[in-house]
Amino acid sequence: MHAEEREQHEPVRPICIVCQQPKESGIRIVTEFLCESCEAELVRTDVQDEKYPFYIRQLKRIWYQQNA
Ligand SMILES: [Zn+2]
Numbered sequence: 001m002h003a004e005e006r007e008q009h010e011p012v013r014p015i016c017i018v019c020q021q022p023k024e025s026g027i028r029i030v031t032e033f034l035c036e037s038c039e040a041e042l043v044r045t046d047v048q049d050e051k052y053p054f055y056i057r058q059l060k061r062i063w064y065q066q067n068a
Contacts, residue, residue, distance in 0.1 A: 018042070018058045032062045 013022035014033035023035035034042075042055045 017062065018055060029059075029062045034059075 013024055014026070014028070015021065016023050016026060016035035016038055017032045018034060018038040018041075021035065023033070023037075026033055026035035027039060028034075038055075041051075042059075045052050045055060
């Protein structure tokens with residue numbers, strides 16, 4: 001029997017401001033992080049879409065911080 005060695009090299013993943021999931025790739029906006037899929041989703045989302053205000057609300061939190 002030999003002990004299974006597990007590498008604990010997991011990089012700290014940033015938490016996406018929209019989906020609240022730890023993701024590897026995405027963009028950093030000031031201190032916040034927006035993952036690739038949410039960014040793509042946001043770009044695709046029509047202004048008329050019911051999800052749009054949600055994205056804007058999440059992103060405004062960043063913009064407000066930036067202007068502070
Ligand atoms: Zn996300």
